[in-house]
Amino acid sequence: MTSTADAGQTGFTLDRFAQHPFYLEVNKRLVALTQLAKGQRVVDLGAGTGAVTKLIAQAVANDGAEVIAVEPSETAIEVAQRNLEEFRGAVVRFIEGGAEMLTQLVKKPVDAVFFCNAIHLVPEKDHVLHEIQQTLREDGTFSFNTSFYMGAEPPEAEQFYRKWMIKSLRVLKKEYGLSPDKTRAEARHRLTEDEYVALLLSNGFKVRDKEVVKVQMPLSGFEAISQYSLWIEGVLPGVPLEAGAHALTEGARLAFEELGITESPRNWLLVVASRA
Ligand SMILES: C[S@@+](CC[C@H](N)C(=O)[O-])C[C@H]1O[C@@H](n2cnc3c(N)ncnc32)[C@H](O)[C@@H]1O
Numbered sequence: 001m002t003s004t005a006d007a008g009q010t011g012f013t014l015d016r017f018a019q020h021p022f023y024l025e026v027n028k029r030l031v032a033l034t035q036l037a038k039g040q041r042v043v044d045l046g047a048g049t050g051a052v053t054k055l056i057a058q059a060v061a062n063d064g065a066e067v068i069a070v071e072p073s074e075t076a077i078e079v080a081q082r083n084l085e086e087f088r089g090a091v092v093r094f095i096e097g098g099a100e101m102l103t104q105l106v107k108k109p110v111d112a113v114f115f116c117n118a119i120h121l122v123p124e125k126d127h128v129l130h131e132i133q134q135t136l137r138e139d140g141t142f143s144f145n146t147s148f149y150m151g152a153e154p155p156e157a158e159q160f161y162r163k164w165m166i167k168s169l170r171v172l173k174k175e176y177g178l179s180p181d182k183t184r185a186e187a188r189h190r191l192t193e194d195e196y197v198a199l200l201l202s203n204g205f206k207v208r209d210k211e212v213v214k215v216q217m218p219l220s221g222f223e224a225i226s227q228y229s230l231w232i233e234g235v236l237p238g239v240p241l242e243a244g245a246h247a248l249t250e251g252a253r254l255a256f257e258e259l260g261i262t263e264s265p266r267n268w269l270l271v272v273a274s275r276a
Pocket residue numbers: 005006007014018027045046047048049050051052070071072073076097098099100115116117118121122
């Protein structure tokens with residue numbers, strides 16, 4: 001388990017962000033678009049702390065229903081297990097591992113695979129899509145959403161994002177004497193909508209539904225994402241998590257204050273594909 005794959009480093013999980021109503025809404029919308037049936041077997045890849053796992057389990061709850069949550073971070077799995085311990089109606093299993101080895105982890109074909117808010121983290125997307133394709137039954141569906149693609153930041157929000165970063169960097173320098181280590185920035189190339197579609201087509205899928213949902217994020221949403229390890233490492237590479245979290249939280253607050261805004265928009269791309 002590498003630290004970059006670890007969503008669950010103590011105190012720096014996605015859990016706080018995942019409680020926000022707008023986050024629940026984009027994930028609920030993806031589950032609704034997928035049109036799951038009761039009693040199905042579903043994989044939730046990159047399940048994190050289980051926010052989407054629960055929505056899927058509610059949608060399939062019935063005899064025979066099973067949700068297999070696959071997640072590389074042991075700590076995130078522990079939080080997810082706690083978040084789902086009261087849930088009844090479907091069997092929920094947790095498997096520690098990455099999307100790259102899905103066919104080794106889940107051997108019996110499943111009805112649907114979800115990969116929520118995580119596909120952008122995977123460098124080997126062709127390989128992972130092949131693994132997903134092999135894990136699905138004929139006509140099975142693959143659903144994903146992401147807010148890290150080219151187009152996630154709407155033009156009207158560019159000023160906010162620029163200010164947020166400038167102010168965070170200033171706080172980091174002034175209060176900690178630190179700057180991000182640009183040489184450690186992972187080359188996380190953001191794909192466009194069209195590139196995601198092309199990737200699906202070339203890996204044996206056809207696109208059934210595709211939507212862009214514009215979400216209005218309040219300051220508390222930006223403060224919560226500022227406490228998440230993968231976000232901090234992505235925007236402030238090489239900076240200790242505590243310093244990064246403080247700088248980003250303060251930066252967001254100052255940017256909101258200076259612009260006199262109460263929310264800022266962000267786009268989520270939602271895609272449901274099926275085996276061609
Ligand atoms: C932003 S969280 C999303 C969690 C959950 N799916 C949700 O939507 O709330 C991204 C998750 O992807 C996981 N992840 C990172 N690399 C992965 C990989 N190669 N395969 C599967 N999951 C991965 C991280 O550990 C993290 O839990």
